[in-house]
Amino acid sequence: METINVPERNEVSENNQVIFDNLNSKLGFVPNLYATFAHSETALGDYLTFQNRKSSLKAKEREVINLVVSQVNECEYCLAAHTALGKMNGFTDDQILEIRTGEAAFDAKIDALANFVRDITVNRSKPSAEAVTRLFEAGYTKENLIDINMVIGDKIVSNFIHGSGQFAVDFPAAPKLEAELV
Incomplete structure (x- = not known):
């Protein structure tokens, strides 16, 4: 039961389209989880920054x-x-x-x-x-x-x-x- 659709590139803001393009070039696709964050103007960029922060952990x-x-x-x-x-x-x-x-x-x-x-x-x-x-x-x-x-x-x-x-x-x-x- 999908309650939130996975948006396509043309359905997200210009800012998120740039992020989609970067993800596509690095991963070969935009994972559905990341695409779903793009329903928000800022959540995808914020999440990727949070996820990729420097850490003392391996x-x-x-x-x-x-x-x-x-x-x-x-x-x-x-x-x-x-x-x-x-x-x-x-x-x-x-x-x-x-x-x-x-x-x-x-x-x-x-x-x-x-x-x-x-x-x-x-x-x-x-x-x-x-x-x-x-x-x-x-x-x-x-x-x-x-x-x-x-x-x-x-x-x-x-x-x-x-x-x-x-x-x-x-x-x-x-x-x-x-x-x-x-």
């Missing part, structure tokens, strides 16, 4: 956050997109599935990150003391904590845009988890 760590938040929020669009991006960043299919559960037995630092992100997302911004302690003990800093929250916020925005818009997923579907998280 690309792999950002994908861990994207996968966990998207799983907790059951966002099929973002799970599909970040499964593809997770693979591009070196995670295996099995590792991606495990990360989505909020765990990562294959790497202690990523495990602490995935656990923290699941905990703070499930508990609506209030992580347990144990999850915070594990995060810091794994080597994350206060700067990293702020950047982790920035990525969580970014992902929640895109999860909510898809959740309210219900537009088509234009990435290969992410496999379902055997057990639900919440």
Whole structure:
């Protein structure tokens, strides 16, 4: 049930048309999520600036956050997109599935990150003391904590845009988890 259509280039403002052209030249297409942001004059540009901000986190760590938040929020669009991006960043299919559960037995630092992100997302911004302690003990800093929250916020925005818009997923579907998280 699509509630927000995915606009074509000719249906968006000139400013958004320029962004569409840039995305098309970089990615080869304009993902439906990004196109949907273009219903607003400024949201697409604002979101891309937010998403591409400098961070103390590595690309792999950002994908861990994207996968966990998207799983907790059951966002099929973002799970599909970040499964593809997770693979591009070196995670295996099995590792991606495990990360989505909020765990990562294959790497202690990523495990602490995935656990923290699941905990703070499930508990609506209030992580347990144990999850915070594990995060810091794994080597994350206060700067990293702020950047982790920035990525969580970014992902929640895109999860909510898809959740309210219900537009088509234009990435290969992410496999379902055997057990639900919440």
